[in-house]
Amino acid sequence: MKRIMTTVAVGAVAALALTGCGGAAPTTGSSSGGAESGELVIWNWGNSDEAAESFQTDVIAAFNEKHPDVEVEIVAQPFDQYYTLLGSAIEAGTAPDLALFNGGTQLASRADMLFPVTEELADLEETLAGWPAFQAGGETYSAPMFLQGFPIYYNKAIFEQAGLDAENPPTTWDELTTACESILAETDVSCFALGNKEGLGIEFFLSGFASGVFTPEEYDAWIDGERDWEGEHARQVLELWQQTSEDGWYNAGANSTAMFNDSFDLFSGGQAAMVIGLTSGIAHWKQFDEFLGEDLGFMMPVTVNDGTTLALPAEGGIGYGILNEDKFDLGVDWIRATVDHDALSAYSLAGGQITSDTTIELDTDIQSAQDIVSELPGSKPLLHTALSGETLDLLHRLGQELLINEVTVDDAAGQLAASEG
Template sequence: MKRTIAAAAVGATAALVLTGCGGAATTTPTEGGSDGGKLTVWNWGSADDAAKAYEADVLAAFKEVHPDVEVEIVSQPFDQYYTLLGSAIEAGTGPDLALFNGGTQLKSRADQLIPVTDELADLEDTLAGWPAFQTGGETYSAPMFLQGFPIYYNKAIFEAAGLDPENPPTTWDDLSAACDAVLASTDKSCFALGNKEGLGIEFFLSGFASGLFTPEEYDSWIDGTRDWESEHAKQALQLWADTSADGWYNDGANSTAMFNDSFDLFSGGEAAMVIGLTSGIAHWKQFDEFLGEDLGFMMPVTVNDGTTLALPVEGGIGYGILNEDKKDLGVDWIKATVDHDALAAYSVAGGQITSDTTIELDTDIQSAQDIVAELPGSKPLLHTALSGETLDLLHRLGQQLLIGEVTVDDAASQLAASEG
């Protein structure tokens, strides 16, 4: 069954909805080919055959425009990626292009990147997810995929706990009751959580945000006028601490790696729910391989009145140009990464929700279809609007809140001071 991705212009106010399958993103070269040279590209590697095939397709699309340019792709370990990149840039040995996560990781380095606003303008109407790669009125990359934090659940565990597997919780009270039932009736945890890297609170905050914050509060947060000591911001921190105290998570969450140990717990049927991803890893295709028809997708739940539930999704990853002298080549590499045919092939093979809104997602996996259906009303991720300094602090405080080493008031005060 084919399903057209009708995606929102993620993070913007107007929805971008396109149908059909023939509207390929054009890869018009910035100059008439090339007489040679070398382009050095950093990324964090290709984890599987589908990712390797996509990289090969990107390279082929680039070579159509620049057949004589040598492309050196250097894969760095993800857990050290930004540290290594920062050191290389400082030493003057950085690459010509580097792969970045959208949001904080790219925006915090915008002063080191080359703007490509005008050069990518011809792609604006075809791709969704741009705001994650834009700051200060400039665009620094094109989004390759849409990345978000959907909540997945195991229907078999729900049924074993006496819950309706076809009607997941829609309010926080329902969710709390469901967790109580899972913990009382099964030997499973309610949520799989890996917080060794401190990332768990990112997923919690962005995953549940639309049910916590009013639309006005949500937009203010994204715009940078946020107050960590406000009622709902402190409530988010309190719920994070309370869910741990109430035993929702697997033992040793703070010593469990999110990638991939916590997701393996969910895939292996050891947890009823997990806040996963829409693309890249820990997504609908990966979980379906283990759980099949037991895999379910659910929206965030309503915590407070006056909120509007929305799937948290924005542009996921994209290449930024670091070398002004290689700008033209870099722009053509970025355009190759969003080549229509390359993205279309990767969408199903790799389990990606692509940024190209003209691509049909050819799958009968129900959770993927459900995610696509929610894209037009999606909202950007709250945690990627934070500075790198505040995000690092949030990771540390999230670990401490999980085990009661810091109070919510103190955590909120520290976070407010970091942005003051």
């Protein structure tokens, strides 16, 4: 009889550099169809609520329909140490069979540790959206479970208190600047909620506002690896990040405030007028709606420069990658279970997820969610997820230093340019 195990890992593991260990392509080319026995060990960073727990149960059930005698052990690791712990386990030869990855940089920078599933998942390509975040070097390494994006949410009640038109949020940078000035002058809250203890704030700022800063050609070139950190518009992002801090847009102590979930709690609690949040997982429209209700608004990025085309920043969010070649077939079936139509459909309603399955309709009367979904056809990938792990770590540190004027924009741009060769 199968057993389902969920383990919470405890204890400290020394940080070790992530190195490649297992780059060979799997020798098995198709998902197994017969019954197997044994154990499948899977790492993730736990479940944020009952809906996430229920989704995990549904995924395990879908997997066990095909493999009733395989014991699934889910090991939940703390998110703030997740990739360090995973790297240590890989280095020590104690890695799980599969692990959950953020799409983009976090997966691509570890692609040499994973086994591609390009052919095994090819039949899902037309049904699911968000594939690029789980592809590297022409291979696919996972299936996107949800779409993750960086929408800007705002509190309509605070807008009204500041004398702003709550139904017509800013559409240009000048309008946004004027709105923030009014909010800071007429209310006792910050313009934006910001948690930058982990250095993540500048990721959200870069990707959240990018389509209004870069031309479509520059945007696409950035995704393709052609980036000029010392160019006009990349420097402009760094300048605006620093200038907004100098202008007092953010809550006090942003560099010592955790993004998850302290900064988002500030917005939910009415202590900030706006926040760059998420579309799925956490800090999304459904969670904010529970606190703000009809006062929750969604706005697109604003136009900063002429010649830009505004787009919702969104792409595939999370997916499981296979680390153990001996469990490759089981791993493929686990990945397929994570995008099971019924499991995703139930979670989209209960958990507020915008799933990768394009055949699932988001059945909700929450206006911000409907507005987000309406912008998905014109969405563009997140710029920060195209960066290497080394450059992303550097961006985190420089973002903290820029926020408190410990580094100049020129120096920051030069360091980032050097990090990408």
